[in-house]
Amino acid sequence: MRSDRTADTPSSVAVRSPAGTETAPDDEPRYTRNAAAPVNGAVPESEAEIALRGVSKLYRTRDRETLALTDIDLGIRRQEFVALVGQSGCGKTTMLRILAGLIKPTTGEVTVARRPLWDGDRRDDDALRKLGLVFQDANLFPWYTVEENIALPLLLRGAGKAERRRRANELCELVGLEGFTKALPRELSGGMRQRVAIARSLSYDPEILLLDEPFGALDAMTRDKMNMELQRIAGATHATVVLVTHSIAEAVFLADRVVLLSARPGRIRSITEVDAPHPRALDVTAQTGFQEKVIALRGQLAEDEERVAREGGVSE
Numbered sequence: 001m002r003s004d005r006t007a008d009t010p011s012s013v014a015v016r017s018p019a020g021t022e023t024a025p026d027d028e029p030r031y032t033r034n035a036a037a038p039v040n041g042a043v044p045e046s047e048a049e050i051a052l053r054g055v056s057k058l059y060r061t062r063d064r065e066t067l068a069l070t071d072i073d074l075g076i077r078r079q080e081f082v083a084l085v086g087q088s089g090c091g092k093t094t095m096l097r098i099l100a101g102l103i104k105p106t107t108g109e110v111t112v113a114r115r116p117l118w119d120g121d122r123r124d125d126d127a128l129r130k131l132g133l134v135f136q137d138a139n140l141f142p143w144y145t146v147e148e149n150i151a152l153p154l155l156l157r158g159a160g161k162a163e164r165r166r167r168a169n170e171l172c173e174l175v176g177l178e179g180f181t182k183a184l185p186r187e188l189s190g191g192m193r194q195r196v197a198i199a200r201s202l203s204y205d206p207e208i209l210l211l212d213e214p215f216g217a218l219d220a221m222t223r224d225k226m227n228m229e230l231q232r233i234a235g236a237t238h239a240t241v242v243l244v245t246h247s248i249a250e251a252v253f254l255a256d257r258v259v260l261l262s263a264r265p266g267r268i269r270s271i272t273e274v275d276a277p278h279p280r281a282l283d284v285t286a287q288t289g290f291q292e293k294v295i296a297l298r299g300q301l302a303e304d305e306e307r308v309a310r311e312g313g314v315s316e
């Protein structure tokens with residue numbers, strides 16, 4: 001949680017899972033299963049803002065079946081900041097899309113504020129109103145101004161012009177884009193465009209913000225700045241945040257818990273608690289405790305990569 005944290009509390013790092021694999025029997029889809037016991041990331045039901053229970057996702061296409069996720073149990077607390085990391089293809093985006101209600105899990109249950117997100121194939125759209133989404137690509141409409149892009153979700157929800165303008169201006173200030181309300185996306189830098197995308201996702205006051213590698217395309221310095229911005233915005237809006245990132249350092253810097261997924265099929269390999277209070281200054285990244293966590297997580301990632309390489313890749 002974002003408040004009342006004490007600094008320098010030792011982390012409860014990493015339940016390390018034994019290496020090992022198990023091959024699926026002939027009558028099951030062809031993939032190699034990572035037999036390491038998954039880590040259970042559930043939190044007490046009363047604390048969970050979003051919960052995944054026993055979630056798996058099997059993609060079926062014409063020529064293959066891919067078990068992208070399996071055995072996922074994860075609870076995310078109100079106002080918690082959770083980062084999802086893991087190697088490419090391990091199921092991070094899949095998990096975020098499941099959290100966002102964009103895809104239905106093959107097995108298991110998703111609840112938002114204790115309400116099931118799915119009833120058979122029907123999605124509870126009320127639960128979705130709590131969610132704001134930001135993807136790697138800012139996905140702005142090039143012919144709309146910053147203000148119009150930010151206010152688009154409000155337009156779709158039927159808000160009047162004055163209300164849209166007021167909210168867009170407020171959000172421009174929040175994300176540091178004052179003076180750019182009338183600019184077009186092409187007149188902005190990459191970091192500014194991502195800020196517009198974040199502002200847009202905040203326009204309807206989501207309680208939960210889901211971000212899929214929003215800063216992946218930015219240079220290191222802009223990324224540091226955006227991390228500070230995101231931390232500040234998360235604090236100011238009291239939103240619950242789930243961030244997918246390839247950067248372990250970014251994950252440890254921002255998150256209350258870092259969830260590391262193992263390679264396909266994605267399972268929770270470890271959960272790292274980061275107890276330093278928010279807002280965190282960039283120089284916490286130089287502290288020993290911070291660096292130890294980053295090193296431990298990188299080690300786990302490397303082990304996972306080696307395991308996949310030893311197996312000669314995963315047959316799907």
Ligand SMILES: Nc1ncnc2c1ncn2[C@@H]1O[C@H](COP(=O)(O)OP(=O)(O)OP(=O)(O)O)[C@@H](O)[C@H]1O
Pocket residue numbers: 059060061066067068086087088089090091092093094095264
């Ligand atoms: N729509 C789809 N249809 C079939 N397979 C899919 C689909 N989306 C993802 N997959 C497969 O599921 C696995 C997980 O994909 P996912 O996009 O969730 O990974 P990721 O961790 O987000 O990777 P990256 O870090 O590269 O973005 C991959 O093997 C991918 O090929």
Ligand SMILES: [Mg+2]
Pocket residue numbers: 092093094
């Ligand atoms: Mg992805």
